[in-house]
Amino acid sequence: MKLKICNFIKKNPLKALGIGIFLLLFIPVIIAVCMYIPLFSLSKGNVDGWLGFWGSFLGGILGAIGVIFTTYFIIKNNNKNVEDAAKMQDNRERDRHLSVFMLNKNEEAIFALNELNFKVAELLKCFIDITKQSQQIEKISIAESDKLHIANEKYNLLKDKEHSLRLEIMNKVNNLKSKTTYFDNILKKVLEFEGIMNAEKNEILNGIESKNYKYAKTMFDSLKSNYDKWLKEMNDLLIMNNSDLINEIKIPNKD
Template identity: 30%
Template sequence: MVKKFKIMLKGISIVLLIMIIINFGMDWCIFDKLGNGSDDGWLGFWGGFLGAIFAVVGVWWQTNKTITNEKELMFSNARPFFNLTVERDTLNLGKLYVTSDEEIGLGRKVIYLKIDNFSNKLMMKVVLKIYTKDGQTDKISIGRIEGGESIQIAPSWTHDIYKMSITDSEFNELDLKIKEICVYFTTEKGERLKLYFQNINGNIENIDSEKIVESNATKNNLNKLNEEYSNNEVFKESKMKLLKK
């Protein structure tokens, strides 16, 4: 936005400079030597000339705006619609991404995260950075989440809860340790996005989102994480357990 403003400011300055030069230049003898045109004739000529420049600039601006809008439409059509929730229940059958090798399975209530991809769009190189109230950070990396797929996620405190021997009433009183979550993922069009979630009264709500990469850089090298990670860090999928009966 700042770059576009500077370009527009330079363009306006150049046009104003040309108009000032023409205004004072009409009295120069060079115009008399070029022909017997009157001041009105020269003003008409320069007016038409500048009008043509404005017309070309207007067409360029409109074309550029159309291309930008079409590009944004292409990106937006590839963005998946998903939901990130906190579950207080027993784990379901299927994929469970974990941060520990400790035992965890079906049949016992725990607090865990769940991603439901409601769209038919693919989510690639998904990274969750989970920040807790006590200053701990868990990182979960998921290679891909298919359209219509649900993924369960067990941060470190999920394992701690699984090991507890508590009643249902005590379980219901457990505090949600999450402070905030950042979710990074790449779309089918190579656009990398970051979504920011926050714990608001025990519910995880999306607060903000932003583009990180919207060029072919991510598409051509999906192993490289976005600029918030070190350049030498490559994507490594977290451990996954397939929960079965």
């Protein structure tokens, strides 16, 4: 019943106010009229005494109702504050768990980048070795067939190694992509790597095979320069991201 009355007041505050004013004005009139009913003349006491009794009685009822409603709204407000605080804490805890998850992914991306860098360094060295071996083959005369055969075998082994390294680099790049999926700006940077490698690595090999070593070196220097620049930017992004995520974990968001 009390809940229905509270809901009515909440939904219809103007009607509730009007009913309250009406009762405050109407009840004294009813009491005054009842004082003239012969039934009340049978009871002891005078008019002033009865008016005092009804005033105290009704005043006590109104006071009790006021206390009940005040207590109800205080409890309701406290419950709401507790629920809001619980939701806020839950949201903060979720944000913290998300930040920890993202931090782990970022650290995995740093590790994946280091693995990729190691393989790229191997590939760049392999290009240099292939170039040197190709130049060495040119210096061997056809008459030195055994020596030429050994040199060609070594050259082919280096080409196989280069091909194997390229496949490994592709796997490392895909691994790095998977680790940076949650970071749009870093993932976009990872995708640039494929463009850097694909644009110039084939040109380096074409230059070596056509004995145009000057062109091959130019393309090699270009590849290394672009890669070094890309690597620095990637490291800066990952380190900055790492720092931001650590701060989010240490300092909860204040709403």
